[in-house]
């Protein structure tokens with residue numbers, strides 16, 4: 001068997017040894033984890049992950065990626081020509097096998113670097129890999145003759161692309177959204193209101209007592225959530241203004257229209273939003289999916305104690321991420337048409353809420 | 359291929375296990391992986407593609423594939439089905455509204471032929487949040503008892519925030535055993 005050139009040099013990943021046999025080590029590890037958590041809460045020093053990726057590393061990643069990709073493609077083309085060639089390749093099967101390994105190596109390479117790569121690069125690389133796999137399958141079917149005496153009915157049954165059969169997708173639409181016979185309890189939240197001002201102040205110093213909050217099915221309302229909370233779900237809002245203090249975990253927003261949001265959070269996901277303005281402070285990159293006409297500006301909420309709350313939630317630093325929006329529906333390097341930075345002239349001035357305790 | 363070379367192949371490969379980690383977006387997959395690897399979890403963006411973490415665990419090398427769960431990229435999941443030894447399904451136990459979505463996607467995944475032999479570990483994450491459903495409640499909601507009897511499965515409550523339950527989940531025997539049988543079948 002011929003040894004093919006190995007997949008591209010892969011960066012070494014962190015390797016952690018966990019000995020599950022000993023309870024002691026488990027305990028030690030959990031200790032370490034919680035210490036880590038503690039020290040994270042106490043210090044605001046940026047971690048290595050915070051430092052922005054250098055342009056160089058993206059560049060060198062891309063050049064290595066495309067070199068390997070080209071090599072694989074040209075090998076595939078060569079093998080494909082082979083049957084009609086006067087000097088056919090001796091052992092196409094093993095060559096194809098090693099190409100399959102190379103593709104897997106390339107895939108791993110992308111995965112290991114996807115922490116720092118710009119979103120569209122990741123998407124493009126994923127697409128390229130998926131194309132390579134398809135070409136490989138195609139070439140394999142051309143070059144390697146099928147077994148003569150196999151039963152034909154079986155292989156045809158499992159086509160290569162049968163992810164979700166149409167019947168499944170349909171049944172989903174016709175089925176009511178019930179989850180078995182399970183009764184879902186009511187969690188804290190504002191639901192089903194029209195033309196109201198809804199205020200909630202989250203108290204308590206320890207973050208441990210702070211739960212999540214839901215805001216759903218509101219029309220023409222103003223929502224004020226002051227203080228720190230851990231997670232926020234927003235669902236089906238129309239023409240509302242939503243002002244929220246720091247959220248220590250994530251905010252998930254779905255199906256909103258014509259609203260203004262002022263939010264600070266570690267993570268923000270926006271799905272199916274049309275024509276809304278978002279004033280954000282966010283530690284990671286906000287994302288939108290199936291949305292259009294959404295605009296972004298920096299956080300501008302003021303109330304008594306907002307600075308303290310932001311600091312307590314590790315959100316006191318302006319990361320500038322409010323403008324680093326990833327559109328999951330947009331594959332290209334050029335700016336997505338679905339979102340924009342809100343022009344300064346159109347921004348609201350700071351939102352100030354007085355006497356939150358009353 | 360002779361018997362000896364088959365055995366050699368088993369020897370060489372049996373220590374590597376591929377674990378596929380999926381679930382809806384926002385369920386906490388990336389946080390869990392970074393947490394068990396002892397890494398900083400303070401800045402995590404929603405996953406656009408996928409991440410791999412390699413960890414030594416007992417006598418195995420685990421390759422954990424953490425694949426993004428946003429709706430747009432769920433169709434990529436199937437690219438990772440091949441050679442999966444263990445399947446980890448992560449649930450945000452506090453996201454009650456999307457539990458039907460969660461059930462739908464899980465049911466779909468389990469229909470997948472290429473995953474039919476993989477053991478299934480369900481992590482009922484975010485147990486630290488007040489009002490999160492317990493593992494028992496999640497079992498009912500997802501109707502796990504109705505699962506194909508041939509599949510090894512288990513549900514564990516956990517919190518990537520506190521670290522509780524994570525190691526218990528990964529220390530589950532069938533995840534190991536399954537790896538070995540896969541290799542023997544090769």
Ligand SMILES: Nc1nc2c(ncn2[C@@H]2O[C@H](COP(=O)(O)OP(=O)(O)OP(=O)(O)O)[C@@H](O)[C@H]2O)c(=O)[nH]1
Nearest residue numbers: 250383384385386387388389405427484517518519
């Ligand atoms: N309170 C609490 N929050 C958690 C826990 N695990 C994760 N989170 C938060 O949940 C949010 C989503 O976590 P991620 O790890 O990005 O979720 P994911 O499943 O990787 O999401 P995708 O990459 O989009 O598929 C983050 O804000 C986390 O801080 C947990 O156990 N408890």
Ligand SMILES: [Mg+2]
Nearest residue numbers: 387388404405
């Ligand atoms: Mg993720």
